[in-house]
Amino acid sequence: EDKVVQSPLSLVVHEGDTVTLNCSYEVTNFRSLLWYKQEKKAPTFLFMLTSSGIEKKSGRLSSILDKKELFSILNITATQTGDSAVYLCGPSDTGNQFYFGTGTSLTVIP
């Protein structure tokens, strides 16, 4: 069964729009959830979340985790063309296993 489901699969928005990317997961012995941005090459780290309800922010990006409902969201405000990428979420367990969703492909149109 799928351990990580990301939605939507793809998204096309105009510059300046706000987007919300979703990640639901099912991992036994949950340890953390990481968000990455992938632009045709290697994924680059965005956030690590371990506690419910605590928002992590970095510029126009923010993320929050709900460990009870087993999901996380990534928000991007005032989108720019440079935000176009595939966004991956990856929960890990205490046994050092990492799991990834197939990602959300975001395209920002000027």
Added chain:
Amino acid sequence: NAGVTQTPKFQVLKTGQSMTLQCAQDMNHEYMSWYRQDPGMGLRLIHYSVGAGITDQGEVPNGYNVSRSTTEDFPLRLLSAAPSQTSVYFCASRRDNYFGQETQYFGPGTRLLVL
């Protein structure tokens, strides 16, 4: 720091050939791992290591071997390549700080084509 480096960038193999994908990091990270990324499948963990001399299997270990003789290096070996192993391979290392915060760094990837 060079971060995580991988060689080669691209490789073509014939079915049955063997090869080693190289991965090195200069950040003194204990945890290293190998992933493969296939269209529609996301990243899948192949093998990982929590320190020199310690390795373990991930989600899709069959057909791959690893070893970790030093903290810096974590090579991935394909013993007998199969077309199903055509993929992009990423090596990653992870930093954990004293507060439990972790950051995972990926190498640039190796694109492997098995004919």
